[in-house]
Amino acid sequence: MDRSTQIRAMASEPRMRILQLLAAPKKHFGQQWSADPAEFGVCMTLIAEALSVSQPTVSRHLELLRQAGFITVRKHAKWSYCKRDEAAISGYLDWLNQEISAEVASGQD
Template sequence: MNIYMDRAIQIKAISSEPRLKVLRLLREPKKHFSHQQSADPVEFGVCMTLIAEALGVAQPTASRHLDILKQAGFISAQKHLKWSYCKRNEPEIEKFLHWLGTEISPNQIT
């Protein structure tokens, strides 16, 4: 996949309020998911079930949003026992924001 196809997936990922909310919630996992007992939300990530609850959507709907964020590289997911946990991929988010700023900057040469 070329970089522009990757960027298209990333733009799709941030074009949805629920997916933006996931990224905002995962920015401060301790604040929003301190009630998670199965694993440390900062170190290990946040359980997908808790993310679905925070979004107020069914698990399959949350899974679809999370899958798009994973495809975009904005989150990573890992399984532990029967649960899956997600956390932000800060380096990839920073690279995307830098690219976006460069692409839409008024000083950009075409």
């Protein structure tokens, strides 16, 4: 996995907010009628509405999160649904923790 893409994805308040919202999809997107938000994912349109941004803006944020591996995108009919990839997020956080810990342990300046 490209760590620089993951770091860039996490270095944005809107993208962090998207990941926070997708952590509890039924709570934040329970009104989604087209598919179960927890099992199938959340429609991009609803994510744009939750962030109060345009569809093209949310699409750019979601694409970077997808490239980083933090979300999966599933197309169904004319909609695209996004879901967190918990294993990828956990792997990134483990890597980050190791990097920070290694730096602290070896950096005695």
